[in-house]
Amino acid sequence: MAATLGILGVLIALISSITLAFQGFKVQFASTKTPVTRLKYPVYGLLGGGILAMLALEIGLLSNDFSLAYVANNSTSSTPLLYKMASAWAALEGSIVLWGFILAVFVATVYFASQRLHKPDALGAGALAIMGIISTFFFGMMLTISNPFEVCTQAAQVGCMATSPFPWVHAQAALEGFGPNPLLQNHPLMAIHPPMLYIGYVGMSVPFAFAMSALMIGSGGTDWLRRTRSWTLVAWVFLTAGIVLGGLWSYEVLGWGGFWAWDPVENASFMPWLAATAFLHSAAVQSRRGMLQSWNFVLVISTFSLTILGTFITRSGIINSVHSFTQSPIGPALLWFLAVTLVLSFGLFATRSHMVASAPRLDSLASREGMMLANNLILAVFTFVVLTGTLYPLIIDAITGSEVGVGRPFFDRLAVPIGFLLLLTMAVGPITPWRSARGAVVWARIRNPLRFALAVTAVGIVFGRRSLSVVLAILLGTFVIAVVARQLWDTSRRRAESRQENLAAASLYTMRSDPGYWGGQIAHVAVAILVIGIALSANLSLRNQVQLTPGDTTRFAGFDLTYVNTFDRVESNRFVTGALIQVVKNGRVVAELQPRLNQYANGRESVASPDVRGSLAGDLYLSLRAIDERQVTLDLFWFPVLWMVWAGGFLVSVGGLWAWLVRKPAREELTTTGQPA
């Protein structure tokens, strides 16, 4: 039943997408006569079909319907509920269904927003048509090369051996499924990290669709930017959170103690994030000063293309990585989609850019827009560096036939200085006036923060370690934070004095008066915290490997670790072996940690589950490497202030969320702006 429902959903969605594409362009060219509501049925069809396909897949998974090949190959009856649901995106075909479902939801929100305008809307109709083309591609893949609703015609003992794409053929259900990849059922984060990334990825198609529509109409201006602002922010917030959750997943599941390794799949999510971040900034310049119009088209096309490139990299199997899917026909299909997207979108831009771009000249480099330009250039260089490092092995392979890896040193050496440059623009940029900045004004705004940062750094140098990157991270990080704090304090204090309000109310008012600006400032503070956290935890970490027999105690990072005993237990989907480690600090038992090895039925190798004791001072991280009756081998890690990495990372999202949720302040209530002129 799930197969029939699913195929039905995919069919409805596909037909609706094709109709949406044709009708959308028709409405766009005849928009003065035809209202957007003409697109109602295709949009409803796409939304309904997308929901139906997603539901059918989940029903199949939750009801252990092993007559569906996807369920037989990626789930078992003993898989815990959460991972059963998450199995919908744990493998290739299912992840495309989630993609299509999210796209359908975005199409519907674009339609509703367009309908609310109550006037002919050529821009919105064109954007819907573009999104119709994109969803035609994804639902088309589901019906052909990546069909998640294939039925099992020949069952193996565990899983499915032969399949048919037609739901009405005689299905032969496997008795039991094979189960998800062990790595993907080892931590609850697996259930939320991929959907968040996908919302971020798919959301970037909205500004792209509007940009394409604006190019086709040949009308420039800020209309498309203004209208896509909310979607861009939402996509960016989810993309950010998805990347941070991915780091957390890596830290908690992979047992190597790290959260970022410049792995191609990590880079695949980081590149569109960099481009989207640049876009958020340059979009602000265009709305405010009408500049960077062409550049914004380039950025939005690049961001969307990079999301497709990322999808391609993770699903083509051409790059080696921890979390890539296996090789399949989806790889070539995505490659062609990417190629066609690039040719059509940049081609359209090349032929139409003179119609949409008429930019006022930059008055002075020493201005807010000058700083934004600098930040955009740095972000573009950063994206290019990551792109080069990620693709270099492929390019070399294609040219010389030899295979080569690009390692962490390459990325670190370039990313660290670029990161520090970005911090510098983050500190000075937001307090630089628009148009032309006088040195005296800027100096007055950074003088005290700079002194504060220098003082903190001096204390750090006296009492701490003197590695250059730690010193620079603390100096620039505290500088960024202090500049924002001074700015908020200054603006709110003046208001509090003139209106006799208390300071808390005044500062809340300030932050609400210009949510775009202050959301950005929250994100800047967050990045500063993140950078300090990364620098400290990476440079001041301790690591050791010990072998212990029961009763042994070892000293590590100020803790006495005693190996109490071994334990094992059977859980619904796995066999768990672990070591109980008592952690004593200053004569007091502070924790009992249980690093484990999990053995899954369908996995040859066991998966380590590290156990972490976090505190404000840092994380004690124990990972089990080997275990037998006589002894355990443990990797011990101490990462100081690692919480700053997670706190900073999530606070970046909060900045975006602030800008989105608090937007459109009631004008009559908020008369002044918190932003310096």
Add this chain to the structure above:
Amino acid sequence: MSETTRPRIGMWLSLAAILAIVIAMVVVFSSGFGKDPSLIASPLIGKPAPEDSLAYLEQDGVLSLADLRGNVVVVNFWASWCFPCRQEHPVLEAAAAAYADEPVRFVGVVYQDEPRRAIAFLDQFGRAEKTAYVIDPESRVAIDFGVFGVPETFFISPDGTIMAKKTGPLSPFEISSTIDTLLAGGTPGDLNEGQTQKQSGG
């Protein structure tokens, strides 16, 4: 006249450029289909070894790989934080002792590590004979060699050509058979791939 044609030429040029880049991209990417990307050999095999100078870990002065011409040179990248390196260390020590009287030199390059910790590692696990322990503070040499995890070991012939590469810890047999082949003037075969460790903590 030129007022109207110039933007058109620019337009056609940019269209051509877009098309060329995209075609190149498709060619490069589709060449990767159907291969196993986890097998990574070094493109440096058969090429002259990089000749950067490396500062000694525990004494003054620098070492250049060019100074070791005439010897079979085994360049091993390691770090104190690398667990497979601990497993490999006694193997390297034994090999250095076994080839002490032959024209074979060992170079241990400390990869992304602090000298203090590397020295503590050697204090704990011992120093091999006739082995130069050197540091690579900015990872310049590691980048030249294309190192992406430790341990990785390169075998260089007496004329300074990189002849073989091993990713992951060496076994006693792999190290002796490779050195023997090189001493006899032969070309060593492929070495098996092993597990390396990327640096953690950031």
